[in-house]
Amino acid sequence: MNPLHLITQPLSDLGRAVLLPFKALFVVGLCFAINAMTTPGHWWVKWVALGMGIAVLVAWAKALRTLIVIGLLAAVGLWVHRRYGAEARARFDEWAQRTQPGRSQLLAVLRGVPGVAR
Numbered sequence: 001m002n003p004l005h006l007i008t009q010p011l012s013d014l015g016r017a018v019l020l021p022f023k024a025l026f027v028v029g030l031c032f033a034i035n036a037m038t039t040p041g042h043w044w045v046k047w048v049a050l051g052m053g054i055a056v057l058v059a060w061a062k063a064l065r066t067l068i069v070i071g072l073l074a075a076v077g078l079w080v081h082r083r084y085g086a087e088a089r090a091r092f093d094e095w096a097q098r099t100q101p102g103r104s105q106l107l108a109v110l111r112g113v114p115g116v117a118r
Contacts, residue, residue, distance in 0.1 A: 010066040010069070010070075013059070013062040013063050013065075013066050014063050014066055014067075016059045016062070016063070017059045017060050017062065017063030020055060020056050020059045021056050024052035024053070024055065024056050027048065027052055028045065028048055028049045028052055031045045031048045032045045
């Protein structure tokens with residue numbers, strides 16, 4: 001299984017929802033021409049149109065699902081930002097500044113100076 005499946009599949013679903021109706025029109029049109037030339041009294045092309053119509057509806061449903069998930073993620077992200085935004089960022093920045101070693105401390109550890117905690 002592709003490890004990037006969770007990233008590439010939604011993009012593929014959106015692309016398929018846009019392109020599949022045009023592919024369906026081409027396939028149904030080509031089958032209609034073939035049907036008209038070979039057996040004009042028996043219109044089997046309706047089954048091709050039905051199948052392609054179902055495929056287009058499924059593609060649109062998958063694209064709608066992707067758009068709903070993206071919308072929900074954006075709404076949750078906006079809620080988290082409004083709820084914890086500036087204060088949480090300030091606390092994180094303060095923590096990161098406090099826990100990151102200074103350049104001199106890092107060089108002392110790398111040189112093996114005694115008395116400097118590793």
